[in-house]
Amino acid sequence: MSAAYSPGERDAVYRVIRERRDMRHFTRDPVDPAVLRRLLEAAHQGPSVGYMQPWRFIRIADRELRLAIHALAEREHKATAEACVSRTDEVLRLKLDGIRECGELLVAALCEGRERYVLGRRTLPEMDLCSVACAIQNLWLAARAEGLGLGWVSLFEPDELARLLDFPEGARPMAVLCLGHVEAFYPEPMLETAGWDHRRNLDELVFENRWGRAVP
Template identity: 50%
Template sequence: MAEPNGRPDHAFPEAQREGLYRAIFERRDVRAQFRPEPIPPEVLARLLEAAHHAPSVGFMQPWDFLLIDDRAVRERVHAIFERENAKAAEAHTGERGALYRRLKLEGILESPLNLCITCDRSRGGEHVLGRQSIIETDLFSTCLAVQNLWLAARAEGIGVGWVSILDQNELTEVLGLPENVYPLAYLCLGYVDDFHDQPELALAGWRQRLPLAERVHGNGWGEALDAPTLLEALATRETTR
């Protein structure tokens, strides 16, 4: 990795930069291959601290963290998944439907720990700085906490899987959430036997990563990017990943 220009004293040393990018590129949505051993408290504390240091609009910090290791609670959540997944499968027919039904889409019972990251939509009061025009910024902020935790987990060798095939109203009831608290992310955490080289859905043939160079626009949607050096750099990066 080339040394940065501008203010080199603001950049991390090369090895630390490489570690950050490695966590980003090797992060995976883990649904299987969980190991049974628990996450040590000091490691879990580091992950939660990383999540808690996410940026948030108006510094509202709308997140809370529900640690779920009770088997009975997880079985209730798993039952919600089973019902919702059966409904989702009906949208896919033929070979696509057969492939969908083969996919492993959660690790609720296999992982040693489930974690629900919630968003308190009332935190910060009625008028949160920066939220007046875009009310959903509290949800966006909580997503950043999820990403912080996910990247920190990868650096610690811990797999994370986001279970999105859930009825949020039923999940709210199971977890006893207050009316103003939204269950934004239901995650499965644990050490794993291995991390796949590619996202699981790409390996299964469900979808492939889109070319980045085709997703970058100029000064308006669909306008060509007048930056040949950047386009060349983007193309080079894609061929080396």
């Protein structure tokens, strides 16, 4: 018996990948707790090197805490704009988070004690971060399939956010995730619409046998 999905199921998988967007604009409608649970279960199904499952998710339910996280993001937004020098004004005009508006706010983190996991990490210790990224991508795609938007915010100083949320020593925040209902999904990535950059041609990014050798 074939292990492949039916054509309709397969098309749905590729569609959700194609239509996933890094969302910044949300309505304030609440997210159904049952849906949130499904999304977190999807994240928890992510692959992890050495089966370490290093992801931890913190749901931010306190409004004042949410505003404190937004303040961290606003400060980093300005610092990032200054660091971009010739594009400072462009960066300042961009909306880079939906922290105040989204229905649910999550912080995704690397757990403490990761050094005891050696399998698959001896030469590439950063594979713990890759595992958390895979969990976030699972959540992202599942959210899109549920009709919910998700935005990954990296505008924060990790040590400050860790202190704010009482992280244990060795744990590290990796993402602030804005999750919620949206009026519409962007037709293309927001930074592409804003003229920040464009999606590169796949043929320029795939090589054969040696770096830089085009696939014939």
